[in-house]
Amino acid sequence: MGRPGHVPAPMAALGGARPTRAVLHVLLVFGGLAAVLSAPTGPDHLAAGPPDLRPAPATAVRAAEATAAGEAPGDASAAAVQGATYRPVSPLRVLDTRRGLGGHYFTPMATQYVPVITPEVAADAGVAAHEVAAVVLNVTSTGSTGEAYLTVWPAWQPHPGSSNLNVTHANQTIPNLVTSPVVAGHVSVMSVSAMHIVADVQGVYVTGGGTSLGRFVALGPTRVYDSRELHHPLHPGEPRIIDVRPAGVPGDAIAVAMTLTSVSSPGAQFIVVWPADHPWPFASNLNPEHGGQTVANQVISGLDAGRVRVMGTAGGHVILDVAGYYTGPSAGSGDEGLFVPLTPARLVDTRQDGHRPWPGATVEVGVSNREGVPGGYVSAVALNVTATQANAAGFVTVWGARAARPNASVLNPEYANQTVPSHVITPVTDVGFAMYTPTGTHLLADIAGYFTGPSATGGGLAPPPAAGPHDFLYKMSNGGIARWDPCTGIRYMVNDDVHATPGGPGPARQHHRPGRSGDGARPRLRRRDDGRARRSPASRC
Structure with a gap:
């Protein structure tokens, strides 16, 4: 099962975020108070970033021909990548410095060029290596000598001034999903502290768009599985089959993007997700370090008839929130849902x-005409979102701006002042995307690429009104839109336990069984079968 600070044999990860020197223009909406900031970004509180490093031009590049390992491809024969489609890979490990696979022990500030499009990866994906524009990796840091950040970016390109993973203490084991363009089948990897790094390929984006296979369709996010509602946690080592089709995923979809959350893990363990009819892979997606920890990571997994398997070495409760799927053969050909990878660049740093x-608070972030994103025909974006200097344990939700906030989350700070990153794929509206924090935290977002297609309209909803930070919109069970106000509470499920939102600075933590509040009383606001909410006698302001 492993122990804190130890990576069990199969495992993987990625995440984080670092500042650039680009100018930031973003609309911040806090309980209805909107302001536009324009300021240069700067170093964060964890570790000083590489000095004077600016993002490379925000276009994805790939080399026309591979060169000897460690040597840059000749003279920018790299070409801009346009739309690409996705091909899942039954997770394959390409980097494990503990075993000398794909690289060696990372020393501080040293960059290694890691071959990620190996012959095995190309064969599993069913593509030629030169067709690969970008790779999706689960990157894990373990055995760090201290706090650090780690960056993955296109090989032999300038450091982008961002990050993918944030290590907060020595010997921490932490994963995050990473999407990065490749150059000659390689990516650059750098850490500011000494550590071991493990990386598992989840899939690749290949050039030659306009096909039926591998185009992304956003779905929310939508919660498709929560073992707490079934009172049925995973048994240790149980490979449970989970059907994601109820979230709107077609039966012939080739892959699904979703957030996997381990809730109050029974102990240190690793958790892996893979296609239901495939053999268990030598890989992992999530690494809880200790009992009671709630931790999340995004997963892009292949599918077998709309199903995946989930296994945790220690078991426990798990949640799956579907962000979207990649089309199968029944989908018609088209140019919607093609992925355009970008060199990482910072969009917002609060x-x-x-x-x-x-x-x-809700933070709204525009994406049009920023960091390589065009002014139109953008349906979704791939991000690395980081919560840092959190007030307390909580969660962060990301969704299309001005739409109803979904009942899902993307990351979970578990204590004050923690820094937690997560890869996020989110739909965008004509306004952009929104990030919500119920407990208060600084928020950062770095873009990794975008998906083609028409942007949704912002739902016709105004920003949260100025009446108070809890006066925001939510979607009821009947699909209607309603508003919470500071004098009522409502029971809802989030990734770390049942919460109630009374009037006050934030949600009250609950540590009892679902359906009851912390003192054993019933929730203050209950839903009727028609989706409307009514006050219970216990409700009081």
């Missing part, structure tokens, strides 16, 4: 104005 988003 630390720059010196004001941490308070409990209940």
Whole structure:
């Protein structure tokens, strides 16, 4: 099962975020108070970033021909990549410095060029290596000598001034999903502290768009599985089959993007997701370090008839929130849902104005005509979102701006001042995307690429009104839109336990069984079968 600080044999990960020197333009909406900030980004509080490193041009590149390992491909024969389609890979390990696979022990600030499009990866994906524009990796740091950040970016390109993974203490084991363009089948990897790194390929994006296979369709996010609602946690080592089709995924979809959350893990373990009819892979997606920990990571997994398997070495409760799927043969050909990878670039860093988003705050971020994203025909974006300097344990939700906030989350700070990254694929509206924090935390977002297609309209919904941080919109069970106000509470499920939102600075933590509040009383606001909410006698302001 493993122990804290130890990576069990199969495992993987990635995440984080670092500042650039680009100018930031973003709309912040805190309980209805909107402001546009314009400020240069700067170093964060964890570790000083590489000095004077600016993002490379925000276009994905790949080399026309591979050269000897460690040597840059000749003279920018790299070409801009347009739309690409996805091909899943039954997770394959390409880097494990503990065993000398794909690289060696990372020393501080040293960059290694890691071959990620190996012959095995290309064969499993059914593509030629030169067709690969970008790779999806689960990257894990373990055995770090101290706090650090780690960056993955296109090989032999300038450091982008961002990050994918944030290590907060020595010997921490932490994963995150990473999407990166490749050059000659390689990516660059750098850490500011000494550590071992493990990387498993989840899939690849290949050039030659306009096909039926591998185009992305966003779905929310939508919660498709929560073992707490069934009172049926995973047994240790149980490879449970989970059907994702109820979330709207077609039966012939080739892959699904979703957030996997381990809730109050029974102990240190690794958790892996893979196609239901495939053999268990030598890989992992999530690495809880200790009992009671709630931790999340995004997963892009292949599918067998709309199903995956999930296994945890220690078992426990798990949640799956579907962000979207990749089309199968029944989908018609088209140019919607093609992926355009970008060199990582920072879109927002709320630390720059010196004001941490308070409990209940929503941050809206525009993407049009920024960091390589065009002004139109963008349906979704791939991001690395980081919560840092959190007020307390909580969660972060990301969704299309001005749409109803979904009942899902993407990451879970478990204590004050923690830094937690997560890969996120989210739909965007004509306004952009939104990030919500119920407990208050600084938020950062780095873009990794975008998906083609028409942007949704912002739902016709206004920003949260100025009446208070809890006066925001939500979607009811009947699909209607309603508003919460500071004088009522409502029971809802999030990734770390049942919460109630009374009036006050943030949600009250609950540590009892689902359906009851912390003191054993019933929730203050109950839903009727028609989706409307009514006050219970216990409701009081």
